[in-house]
Amino acid sequence: MSGTRSHWEKVYTTKAETAVSWYQPHSLRSLELISAAAPDPAAAIVDIGGGASRLVDDLLARGYTDLTVLDVSEAALAKSRLRRGSDAGKVAWVVADITAWHPPHPYDVWHDRAVFHFLTAPETQTAYLAALRTGTAAGSTVIMATFALDGPDSCSGLPVQRYSPETLAARLGPAFSLIQRAEETHETPWGSQQKFSYAAFRREA
Numbered sequence: 001m002s003g004t005r006s007h008w009e010k011v012y013t014t015k016a017e018t019a020v021s022w023y024q025p026h027s028l029r030s031l032e033l034i035s036a037a038a039p040d041p042a043a044a045i046v047d048i049g050g051g052a053s054r055l056v057d058d059l060l061a062r063g064y065t066d067l068t069v070l071d072v073s074e075a076a077l078a079k080s081r082l083r084r085g086s087d088a089g090k091v092a093w094v095v096a097d098i099t100a101w102h103p104p105h106p107y108d109v110w111h112d113r114a115v116f117h118f119l120t121a122p123e124t125q126t127a128y129l130a131a132l133r134t135g136t137a138a139g140s141t142v143i144m145a146t147f148a149l150d151g152p153d154s155c156s157g158l159p160v161q162r163y164s165p166e167t168l169a170a171r172l173g174p175a176f177s178l179i180q181r182a183e184e185t186h187e188t189p190w191g192s193q194q195k196f197s198y199a200a201f202r203r204e205a
């Protein structure tokens with residue numbers, strides 16, 4: 001098992017859902033950006049590093065029918081599947097490391113909250129961006145949330161790379177145009193604050 005996978009399996013097998021800093025009962029900012037990008041409920045949406053997030057629950061409730069949740073942790077996805085019960089079959093669950101994933105087709109919306117920022121080495125970022133290019137097409141929307149420039153410099157005990165929408169745009173390259181941005185102060189379950197930077201990009205070519 002890779003170091004990345006064993007770290008995250010340990011997190012999800014030892015901590016309760018509300019005992020992780022990134023927990024949100026509803027991912028309101030993500031939902032707002034996804035709804036704007038994909039008014040059609042048949043849009044293909046992938047949540048990269050979705051973990052045990054309840055975003056998928058809210059997307060199902062809004063009628064989206066083509067949902068994929070990918071995570072390196074099997075335990076994280078098992079929690080979401082269990083929570084969804086009989087609805088779990090409506091979602092494609094993919095256990096994979098994003099830096100080694102070959103998307104089977106392009107998605108209309110690529111969503112990532114607090115995953116890309118863990119990739120601090122240029123080569124792992126490059127591997128992620130290769131998956132992003134395969135997993136999107138011209139017209140796709142990429143929604144990414146990272147810790148902001150004045151946000152924490154680590155998460156879950158791991159160092160992170162912080163971004164502004166502009167520095168993230170520079171990292172994604174000219175094929176992706178910045179179309180929307182938002183700053184958010186996330187309150188952790190124990191009341192501390194973390195500054196997040198959200199950005200939406202349209203793939204141009």
Ligand SMILES: C[S@@+](CC[C@H](N)C(=O)[O-])C[C@H]1O[C@@H](n2cnc3c(N)ncnc32)[C@H](O)[C@@H]1O
Binds near residue numbers: 023048052072155
């Ligand atoms: C901070 S959590 C965020 C979870 C979720 N996106 C949310 O907003 O609630 C980071 C997630 O990314 C997953 N992850 C970390 N590195 C990954 C990788 N290389 N490939 C796929 N998933 C990864 C972790 O298992 C974890 O679920």
